[in-house]
Amino acid sequence: MTRRGLFAPALGFLAAACSPLSLLNSLGPRDPGARRVARDIAYGQDPRQRMDLYAPTAPGPYPVLVFFYGGGWDAGSRALYGWAAQALSARGFVVALPDYRLVPQVVFPAFIEDAAAATAMAAKVALRHGGDPDRLGVVGHSAGAHLAMMIALDRRYMQAVGRPDLIKAAAGLAGPYDFLPFDVAASRNAFGRAPDPTLTQPVTFVRPDAPPIWLGHGTADVVVHAEDTTILDARMKAVGGRSEAKLYPGLDHADLLATFSPLFRKKATVLTDVTAFFHHNLG
Known part of the structure; x- marks a missing residue:
C-alpha cells in the first residue's frame, strides 16, 4: 500500500511545526473547571x-x-501541553498526558508500545481521581494521532499490556495514517528498520470491529496532508467500521490543535466536535 510520501518534503519540519503550540502553555489563559491532579506517574522504568x-x-x-502530543516521533514534552489536556478535562473528562520515548533513543515500535502501556496505566490511576476506566478513549495530534490510531486499530499493542478491549473510542487530529514510502529523514529514522513497513501504517489495520474513530484535519495543512484523514476514513467505512471525518477550511497543521486554547477557539469548532464525539461514544 504505497503512494506519495506523506509529508513530502514537509515531514522533516514536523517537530518545528508543532513547536509554536508549546507556547500556549505559558501564554494562557487556561480553562477553568479542571486542574492537574497528579504528575510524574510512572508507567515504565525509563x-x-x-x-x-x-x-x-x-x-x-x-x-x-489519554492525549498524545505530536512532534515527529523525535520531539515533545508533556510539560508543554498541559493547556490542551486541561481544555479537554474542563469539558468533562479525566485526562492523562503521557510522555513517550523518542527517536533516536528508540525506533518503531517502541513509542507505540509506550502509548499502549501509558493507556493501561491511565485506566488504573484515573479511578482515584473520578475517572471511569470502563469509558476510556485515546486522542492525539500529528505524530500523537498516529500513536492513538495504532493502539486503537492494531490489536497487538493493547493485547500486549493485557487490556485488549480497553479503548472504546479514538480521535486523531492532523494525523499521518498512510505515509509509505519512507522517503524523508524523519520517517526513515523512526520506521526505516521495520521488517514489514506496512505494519507501521494505521490504514493497514482497519477493521469492522474497531472502536469508533473521529478524524479531523485542516485543509491548509502542508505538514500532514488532509488526504491521510480522508483515506483512513474511507478505508474504515469500506470494511464496515465506524468512522467520521471533518475537514476544517483554512486551518493549518498547528491551527487544528491551537483551537483547543481559549485564545484561538473562535477559529473553529474542533474542541467542541472532539468532545461531543467522545461524550457520545463514552457516555
Missing part, C-alpha cells in the same frame, strides 16, 4: 515513561481520555 493527570474540579465519575 524517565520518559511518565504521565500527568488532569481532572474536573467537580466530583465524577467521568470518562477517561
